[in-house]
Amino acid sequence: MGLRDELQADLALAFDTDLADAVAAVDGSRSVPGAYDPEKGGSTPATTLYYTGRGVFGRYQDREIDGTRILASDVRLKVLQNELHLKDGEAVTEEPVAPAIDDRISGYRIMNVAQDPAKAAWTIQLRK
Helix, strand or coil: CCHHHHHHHHHHHHHHCCCCCCEEEEEEEEEECCCEECCCCEECCCEEEEEEEEEEEEECCHHHCCCCCCCCCCEEEEEEHHHCEEEECCEEEEEECCCCCCCEECCEEEEEEEECCCCCEEEEEEEC
């Protein structure tokens, strides 16, 4: 078991125990534009990709808020990378998803996405 696997296992355990009251369901969506279809002479319709997981929502500290890149109303979300999966209808697949700027998560728009050096968790900046 590598460092990332150990870190993710420890964080998942913390999500289940110590942080259980702070952990919330995370539902995300991404609009995927249609591709050009040369046979039809136009684009195929856009589709929506859905994903789900769990994470911890929090606020930014006063010293991090600059009024342009990070607003006082922005929300920080920590999500384990191995727990963010595609949804196929109501079923959750095993396929992992990387959140992207402009995706929607739990009513917010993603402004920025970063991952920790061990590639175990996403840190996502959200804005209403």
